[in-house]
Amino acid sequence: MKPPLSAHRPCPRCRGWVFVCVLVAILGLPGSGVASDDSKVPDRDSEVVATLRPSSRTAAEREILTMRAQLAKDPVNLPLATDVASRLIVQFRIESDPRCLGFAQTALAPWWTNPVPPIEVLVLRATIRQSLHDFPAALADLDAALVLNPRHPQAWLTKATLHTVRGEYGPARRACVPLLQLTDALTATTAAATVAGLTGDAARSVELLEAALQREMDAPVAIRVWALTQLAETTARLGRSAESERHFRTALSLAPRDPYLLGGYADLLLDLGRPDEAAALLGADRKIDGLRMRFAEARQSAGHESQAEIQDLEGRFADALARGDRVHLREEARFHLRLLRRPASALRLARENWEVQKEPADARLLLECARVSNDRASAAQVLGWVATNRLEDIHLQARP
């Protein structure tokens, strides 16, 4: 036992803060007491107490349910388990409901704790861990998978993604190289062009992506949407807004409810000073926190009342914090910066987020927070990083 040093060790301090925050969040939760809360007993039997799904189940959802039931009877059936897990991850991509990730982990339960499970499980486990922002563990899984089979396209692709998200462009670039041989032209081009677009070759990256999209008309829709998304983001960073908007719209025509696309397009519209259009774009979706936050932001910029939305979002972030989740750091920092207008906590969150991921959006957020709080060191850190990687982004420029 050491005498408790109050605050200056690097790691325990972070943990200490998280602990204190969690404690405060839990203790401060409104009405958690037994005596005083707003629970109730409805008067009528016909009253709807919960909307479990926005609509009836899709064919894919029904299929997953059947397969999960099958798997429950035969839990060590590896092909079935990996199939179920993959489908659940796809479902997570569509719905953004983290429950899907939990179910996917359960499907892989017999192998989950193995240090070296079968390669399919390794790749899926990496994907699930990545989605929970456990990037180091995800990378370790992918490296293990690539030792088992150095020609596994999915492992390389996910590895490239992970390194890109963490701003490790050297390793990301190296992970793209095998893809040229192992996957189709559009996938390989998009992966490579994405990295190039973040490291000083944005204009060339756009040309490459456009040419590849023209040529590979028969590529699967998901890959086309992905390529279009990268194209839209790269052109947006270059300040070519009209082009960017065109690509977002094309992509949305192929995947109308894709949350990532909706978020990206809404961000573009907000940047262009068109909050009403952003609100109209997002209006239908109330489920996904990131989109709700953009909706509230759009309402606020357009001069509409958004207090109820903000309060509701605050409750959701508090719930996530009480659980100890740190997946929403980027959203939370942005929420604190733009909606709650608490620059100090926004800066703290943005810095914490920057330790985990380093995409242009993260850099921009940290720079904005640093500027609002007049934190020159953080701003210089971001701009230094931008210069080192030769990242081209109209929102990440030094002030004249």
Place this chain on the structure above:
Amino acid sequence: MKPLANAVPQRGIPPGTAGVLARLFLPAPRSGPTTRDRARFLALGWIALPCLLWFGTLNLQAHTASTAWLTLSVSNQTVSGQWEIPLRDLDEVLGLDANDDGQLTWGELRARHTDLGGYSLDHLTLDADGRTLSLHVTEHRIRQRSDGSCAVVRFKADAPEPVQDLRIHYRLFFDRDPLHRGLVRFVNRSTASGSESASASVLSPDHPTVAFHVGKDTAENPFALFVREGMHHIWTGYDHLLFLLVLLLPSVLLRTGDGWRPEPSFRRALTRVLQIVTAFTVAHSLTLGLAAFDFVRLPSRLVESTIAASIVFAAVTNLWRFRAGIRESALDPRPLQPLFLNERPWLVPFVFGLVHGFGFAGVLAELGLSRSALGWPLLGFNLGVELGQLACVAGFLPFAFLLRRSRFYRFGALPVGSTLILLLAAGWFIERAFDLSFLPL
């Protein structure tokens, strides 16, 4: 979602693309993919691919993952609880939505209340002082949370005797969703003072168990809580106690011109001890107050390092006097050692007590108090520190006084003890000043 027939990727890269990419990247490997790789890629890749693609960038999680909120309170022999469980998860398990239209009505839910209560309580075990309690549902309600509707299950359990320790073992949904978390809040109500304190815990598949201590009168008021925190801190924060110990070691002896002599009068020894303890107390109370109300703020690294340094200093003073004590003869008139420490034993504890006060303030700050409501907790915390200190002094003084004539005390406890403490404190100092970690203690 089967792999599409027309989605079979073309082998290789069109010449134009490859050329450009080659300029952007390293040369591509020579051999082409094998049929087996391709087959595996199709089997796994094309299903997973769209979602795996640029996933990391996707921060857009819908609401939080599955979370249930469990509040427990104890009053004498009765444990009562309220458990709020998302209806979405319960529906997945129990199929509550009878007509499967996605809209759950109160009627549909009411018809399944027995199953719902049974299922949830089957996944919770409460042990009161080692005995597993039998839980029974008292009421079903519903509650709207920011994340969706929850079923509210209220339950009670009766223990044979007043509950002292409550142990909770939580298993709900872990078998189907390892991301589920049970947020347990334990409310301790004091019937005597009418106050309430709460502690909380997050339960997960890795940590499904938590224990709460109820204590005698089901609760403690906040003041008592802070008194306990203060005592706890002085006993577990060895540095403050060691400092005091080093100062007290020579208090039953007298530094005379020819070395350490046993102090003949217990009253004088006691007075000296009281002077030391009081000086330390006054000094650290002063700075604790100043720091707690934010009048003065010092970097914790500086404070913690200086605290370690203060122990080193006090230990050196002991050794210095000791060495002087055995080496000098009565014929040597030079007072090589600070004799004034005999007359003014309060000086060192007072000066360094000021620094120790800042250390206490750091602990108090970590307990998270608002400045407006700081008065009583501060007083309680300080009182706790003093009580803890007094208990140690009361344990130390009689023994030291009895042993003061022995060679063990004069040539063992005092010099060897001081040396050991000196080494330990020097280690702490290096750790704290240079932000290292190498000591096991």
